[in-house]
Amino acid sequence: MEKFDRLAKRVGNFLECFAEISMAVFGLCLIGFVFVELWQLVKLSPLFAGHLTSFDPVLEKIITFFLLFEFLAMAAAAMQNHGHLAADFLISLGITALLRGLIAEHGTPTQNILTSLAILALIIGEILMHWQNNREHHDNK
Template sequence: MRLQIKNKRPNFKIPLIFQIALNIALVLLGITLCVLLGKEILYFINISIFNQGIHNDYTLLESILIFFLYFEFIAMIVKYFLEDYHFPLRYFLYIGITALIRLVIVEHDNSFDTFLHACAILVLIISYSIMNTAKARRQNS
């Protein structure tokens, strides 16, 4: 009895289904982030016109940084679709740096935690500069 090995072609339907599910989820996430970004804009208008809802400068600064986090996530989703379903690494670094800066501003009671957050920001900035240096070398070659 002879074994017959069938020529197995990869099934391209499964990755396509996952890609469609991912795209739908990212569109829904983008819509949700746009709504939350709009709420932050209304909050800023409320603060500037009526001077209500702000207890101290840290609250305003925290709101501004949250606004930029929403903005960066939306920009990252847009770039995902513009760059043929690829997330650029630099956007993750931007978001990480912004989130850590927000942590330093909001939770600065413990000096050691603040130092660790500052070190993490430094590591992200060094990573970003290494990435840009490597990119510049590839373009010059």
């Protein structure tokens, strides 16, 4: 049984190391994609292209840039915490994604209300989570 425990520990350490290396490679790829999107955004600007016929391609590139930037922030947070992400970080990403979708694509009024309610639910959830954490922290003193 002791041999199995040692083997399991080695396999676990290998997988943890592999996950951290993979996350670092993923982060480096994201940095490259962020710069590519930024360059494409600059090429669409009126100063570089000479004219701007439609805001749709520019808005699409901005949304893609910030989406990649959020993924990069998530990869950095995961690297700093050895693969773990805090719940409030993920809730904030969800709020940001829903807000971006609400701003970029105006759906039907029903879709807009449902998206707004989802944002409100996430905000209330984050407030309750922080309230509970502060309460537990205060009780432990």
